[in-house]
Every structure is written in structure tokens, then in C-alpha cells.
Amino acid sequence: MFTDLAAPADSPLLENLNPEQRAAVTLPAGNALILAGAGSGKTRVLTTRIAWLLQTGQVSPGGILAVTFTNKAAKEMMTRLGAMLPVNVRGMWIGTFHGLCNRFLRAHWKLAGLPSTFQILDTQDQLSAIKRLMKQFNVDDERFPAKQTQWFIAGAKEDGLRPRDVEARSDDDRKKIELYQLYEEQCQREGVVDFGELMLRSYELLRDNDPVREHYQRRFRHILIDEFQDTNRLQYAWIKMLAGNTADGRFVPGDNSVVAVGDDDQSIYAFRGARVGNMADFVREFEVSHQIKLEQNYRSYSNILDSANELISHNKKRLGKNLRTDQGPGEPVRVYESTSDFAEAQWVVEEMRQLMRDGIDRKEMAILYRSNAQSRVLETALFNAAVPYRVYGGLRFFERAEIKHALAYLRILENKDDDTSFLRIVNFPPRGIGARSIEALQDAARAAGRSLHDAVSAVGGKAGGNLSAFVAKIDVLREQTQGMSLREIIELVLDHSGLIEHYKADREGADRIENLEELVNAAESFVTQEGFGRDAVALPVDELRQSSVSQGLDPNRPLLDEPLAPDAETGETLSPLAAFLTHAALESGDNQAQAGQDAVQLMTVHAAKGLEFDCVFITGLEEGLFPHENSMSDYESLEEERRLMYVAITRARKRLYLSHSQTRLLHGQTRYNIKSRFFDELPEGALKWLTPKNQGGFAPSAFGYGGGYATSRGAGSSYGRETFASPPVPPQKAAPSHGLRSGMQVFHNKFGEGTITALEGSGDDARAQVNFPRHGVKWLALSVAKLTPVT
DNA sequence: CTCGCTGAGATTTTT
DNA sequence: TCTCAGCGAG
Secondary structure, three states, X not given: OEOOOOOOOOOHHHOOOOHHHHHHHOOOOOOEEEEEOOOOOHHHHHHHHHHHHHHOOXXXXXXXXXXXXXXXXXXXXXXXXXXXXXXXXXXXXXXXXHHHHHHHHHHOOOOOOOOOOOEEEOHHHHHHHHHHHHHXXXXXXXXXXXXXXHHHHHHHHHOOOOHHHOOOOOHHHHHHHHHHHHHHXXXXXXXXXEHHHHHHHHHHHHHHOHHHHHHHHHHOOEEEEOOHHHOEHHHHHHHHHHHEEOHHHOOEEOOOEEEEEEOHHHOOOHHHOEOOHHHHHHHHHOOOXXXXXXXXXXXXXXXXXXXXXXXXXXXXXXXXXXXXXXXXXXXXXXXXXXXXXXXXXXXXXXXXXXXXXXXXXXXXXXXXXXXXXXHHHHHHHHHHOOOOEEEOOOOOHHHOHHHHHXXXXXXXXXXXXXXXXXXXXXXXXXXXXXXXXHHHHHHHHHHHOOOHHHHHHHOOHHHHHHHHHHHHHHHHHHHHHOOOOHHHXXXXXXXXXXXXXXXXXXXXXXXXXXXXXXXXXXXXXXXXXXXXXXHHHHHHHHHHHHHHHHOOOOOOOOOOXXXXXXXXXXXXXXXXXXXXXXXXXXXXXOXXXXXXXXXXXXXXHHHHOOOOEEEEEEOOOEOEEOOEHHHOOOHHHHHHHHHHHHHHHOOEEEEEEEEEEOEEEEOOEEEEOOEOHHHHHOOHHHEEEOOOOOOOOOOHHHOOOOOOOEEEOOHXXXXXXXXXXXXXXXXXXXXXXXXXXXXXEEEEOOOEEEEEEEEEOOHHHOEEEEEEOOOEEEEEEOOOOOEEEOO
16 A cells, blocks of 8 residues: 655655655655654645646646645745746645635635625624624523534534534524524625635535536646645535545545645644544545655654654554654653642743753744643743743734724725624714614614615614714715725725724724734735736736646636636636735734744644744643643543644654643632643653652552542632742642642541542632542541541 | 623634 | 623713
């Protein structure tokens, strides 16, 4: 099954590739799976393969379809490809699943049953649309929280299911399906699509329209998919539509080649619909003839790599892969146990300062954690030590409220029926249109079956007056902006909407105004980058046509290659404004406010995927946190936690630090945590314990790992924020007043000897959960039960 | 309309 | 404990 690694034809592109990489780059036509370990040069292989296919004349640029998950990955691929070959990368179908589906739907909007100006709802918009819907139909939001409905709808779409396809197992299900149906109708009426809809609509159009499907099947000779382990059911089905035929329900691979690149060990998005099983299905259904493993790691020293390998070997469901490196062992992986999360943070900062003294750049140091809430303590410690840091995550540029407001104005210009946008701005800035007027308007709109914008004339009275003024303002703006450049449109809207004025009056509005000005810049650079200049559009088409001719392909077939995705029949393209709005929805922008600065990097493990640093600190390695308590109960999600840990470890190039804390302030309570089981799954030889192993008297093996943590009110007060001034506290000080600790062996007069598995409360309320070998697990009030430590 | 209170919820997240 | 959404009072 595995491909012969004989050296293929020479090409400068193939220089400096190892045999596996080279084999992957030069795979013959046919379907293939590339198992690419962390740091194995996956992106390089993917891009080089595209370049090689083009260079050897096996395919024209138009015959390539390369799909990624993030805009960042897509951009990187295009940049690298552009550096390898003098080819117009913008015109190629390289992009995210959603970006490509958008392009496809823009070209075939009519066939897809969409208005040509359809706009995209992001997650926020989707939630507010659902809330609005549920209010309208008087759905009990106690029983059906809007968030849950959103989750349900998105989940269904990820599985490729329309309301009628969803199986109802309960009355609640039936209600949710009904809401899903109503939501769909609302979106259709308003001319908007959510992220899931982009995928699902595209899939359905391919499935139901033979000429369209056949056209694209003929066209995309080579399909390449990055991060295949993260694909969901629908995305996999979409690929099948492009790559083969599903006549009479059975899939038969087509003539085109599909190369899937992925790493099952790095699958960490099951919670949002990703299905690792797609990899195995792919091998079977696509009758994969070549599988290649990229196991040579170019990133980390072997102590780090061995740790990763050993850890992940505890997962049973794997395709099987072991990373290796030619680099030496390097530094040992350092492990630190602290008494409190404050002390842990303090230790991290101290270590970092030492690393800085050793000449390591701050931006080469990262602190990783399982959940966002953990960043706080770390931030405080860094702040107090005056170490510059940057936190990933949080609001992105296009998600900021003021930006969303401005975009809503712009969207309503483009599509007057977009009720979500209408509601967002109808009274922002405030113009005397309150809840009552809006309700009246909504009733009128529903009665007339029209959009809010169109229903305004039906509302009388003072409310009607204000509303009419608003709509008139919008209509005037729409008129005025005809023929204007994108920049002029935005400036005019910012001015006439009153947004700028509104924020000027606000004491804390300065940042918001700055962001709004940044929006103008974003639009400006969008125009230049996307090639909106008049001649910039024409050029790539010509080039492509020429290259098609030289490849002996039909020059007259429709070329849907321009970034603007013109209508497939008329060639009409979106207005710059509509294109920019699409861009804003599909690419929520950076959240790296001060990117480029030399600052320490803080992020969740999820956010770290795909990144690498010289020095990595993985903090909070405690049972209940990492692995997370919600994932400890079932085996599948525990394996995902382990993969998450694997991802975290493999981010480090030179040094890796692991830490856990005996206590942690969480939700305002002090939790007593035992160290993560993952420590027991690492090779002892690669580790160096900075604190004595198992210090603190507990023996994890004595009682297994069943939710061994407890909470205690007020116990955290003894480690105030002041402790930041002092060096790390020795572990002994953490014990609460009763002197008991998780893991301790204790004696009880009636039950005999047992192990403390959890502690909760303080003072008179203090309770301990004790596991007695003969009597099982008991909760004991410490004020009543006499527990004596066994020495 | 804005302010301030109350109560629920508090993994992970891209598009 | 903290945050944020939703709601009632001024």
C-alpha cells in the first residue's frame, strides 16, 4: 500500500526534500492520503505539489482546487506558491471551504436560489437572528435557549441535514426542527446565509444540478485538502461531489485526483463537528492507492518529540505514526509543581526572565493553557513584572460592536431586506425609536410579509415619523453612494449615520473612532489587494485563458477565476461594497492588536495549533482542567484531550515547561487539584522535575482519577495578590487549616483507613470525600468526623 | 434612553 | 468570583 520512495524526475522544486516529502510532492494521479505529523513540512509539501503539477504541465492553474480551513493557511499557501512559480495565484481556487463556497455561490446565485446580493451572517448575527425569530414565535427561551437552538441548527448543517432530514427523538427535537425550518425561511426572505448555509447550499447545488457538477468535476483535475482530520460530514460530502459520482447513492471515485493531507493525532475540533473518521472513510471510499507518512520532524529536539510520541501512544484509535528527528535530545522537559495558580504564574514569569537574559526573544516564548479563564493570573504576573505580553483570542476587528454597526449601515445599503442589520442600527445612534415602535413595525412587516424596511410606510403616528425619517436617510444614502468608490462610501456612511458623532460624545469612544477610521483603511487595502483597479481584473483572466490554451484545454469554457467571482452566465461581478462586506464576514480579521511587537505570547492550546515557538510553557496541567472535567467521562473525548496535549507539546522547538498547581482559584473558589494523568504518560527519561515528584503527600495511583478535585470557599484568601512580590512559595504552605489534602491517607474510627479524594468548604463547613476500600466513597463533615492522617 | 440591578453560566472556535 | 445579557426604574 505504501508508495515506493524511488527518486522521481529532477526538478529544482524537489531540492531539499526528504524522500517521503518528495514522494508526496510527485505522487502520480490518483487519490492519496498524506499523514503529516507535526512539524513535518506539511504546508511545504502541499504547495510544492501544486507548483510541481503546474510546472510539469499536468494541470493548468484553473484545474487546481486547494482547500484549507483558515484564511491564514490559504494566504500562506498562495504566498509560498507565488514565490515558487510565476503564476497568478489569486485566480486559482485556493481558499477556505467557506471562501470557495462563497465564490461558487456568487457565480451561481440564481441556480442556488439566492439573491445576487446575498450577505453572510457571522455567528453573532446568526444568534441575534435566532433570538428575533424565537421572540416572534413566542418560544419559551427558558426551555429553548437561543444559544442551544443555534448549536442545533449549526450542527444539523454540519451534518448536511435540512429540517426535514433531522430525526426527531423527542418533542423538544420537534420544536427545534420547527425553529430550524422557520429560521431558514427567515434567512431566505432576508437574503442572508450563515456559514453552514454557504457549505450546504453549495453541496446541494452540486448534488442536484448535473451540468454544474459535471463542469466542476471536469475542471478540477487536482483537489488538495489541508487539515483533513478537521473536515465535517458536509465538507467531506462536498468533496465527494466534486471528485466522483454518487449515482444511485453509491460513491464512485472519478478521474480527478484528491490528495488529503492530515494528522489524526492533531484532530482537536470534534466538538464543532469535525470527524476524524473521514480519514478512514476517505481511504476506503476513494480507493486510495497511495498513503504516505511524513514522520521526519524538523522542529523539536528529541526530548520534546519523545514526550509527544509517548503521550499520544496512549490513544487507541490512531492511524499510527511516530515522529523522529535528527536533532539531539536537547534540554529535558522541565516539570514544576506549585502551590497555587499565583505561584505558578510567578514561576513562569521568573523562568521567562531567565530565558530573556539568555537572549531568547519574547515572541519566541508562549504560555499555553486549556481554557481562556486561565490567562488572567498569568497576565497579572506578567504585568506586575513589566514583561510585555500579548493574548490571543477575544474580539477580532470585524466583530467589534462599532465595526458591526458601521457594517450594518453598509449592508442595508446593499440589501434593504436585511432585517438583522436594520434592527442593529434602526436606533443606533439613538434617534427616538424605542421598543414599541420596533414591535409595531415588526407586526406590520409580518402581516404584510415584507421586510422591516419596506413595512415602515405602514406604521403611522410619531413612531412612524421617526421610522420614516430613518428609512429616508438610508434611501438617500443609497442614492448618494451610487458610483462612489468604496472609500468614499464608507466615509459618507460614517459621517451621515452619526456614528462618529455619537462616539465623540462618549468618554470612552476614542478607541471606537480609531477603529472606525481603521475600517476605512481596511477597505482601502481590500480594494488594492483584491485587484479592484479596473485593469487589475482583466489581466488575470487573460493570463489564465492563455495558459489554458497552452495546456490544450478549451479556452471557451467559462472561467470563474477572478477573485470577484462573476456570475457564471453574465460575468457580472459584485460591487466593491458587496465584495468588501463578504470579505468582512468571511475573514473576521486579526485580533493581534500589536502584532510584530516583541511580546510573550499567551493563548489556548487550540489557538496554538499550527504555530511554533522556541520555548513553550504548558500550564494548569491538572485533572479537571487538562484533561477538562467535561471530557474526562467518556473515552472519545479523553482521547481528544490527549491529542490536545500532543498539539501543545509539539509546539516547542527548544524548551518545554510543564506545570501544575495544587490549588487554583476558579469561579471564585479555590479548587484543590491533583496533577494531570498526562504526566504519567510521558517518558521519565525526558523529564526533569524541578520540584520533588509527588510532593505534597498524595499518591495519585492510590485512588485512580475519578474527578479528584474539590472546592473550598475562602481558602484562597491566604494567598493574596501580594504574593507576587515574593519568590515562589514552597509547596508546604498551601494546606488549608484542617491540614488535610487530596490524596492523603486518613484513619476513621468506623470506616478505617481511606484516601482523601476531594476537599470542600472551609471552617465548620469543611467536608472531605474519602474513599474507603471497604465502605466505598463517603463525604464527611470535618467538624464531626475525626480523621487522622496515617503516617 | 440610560443606569443599575439581578441571575445564570463559566471548555475549546473558524468560517 | 466575574462577566454579561436582560430587564425594570427613573
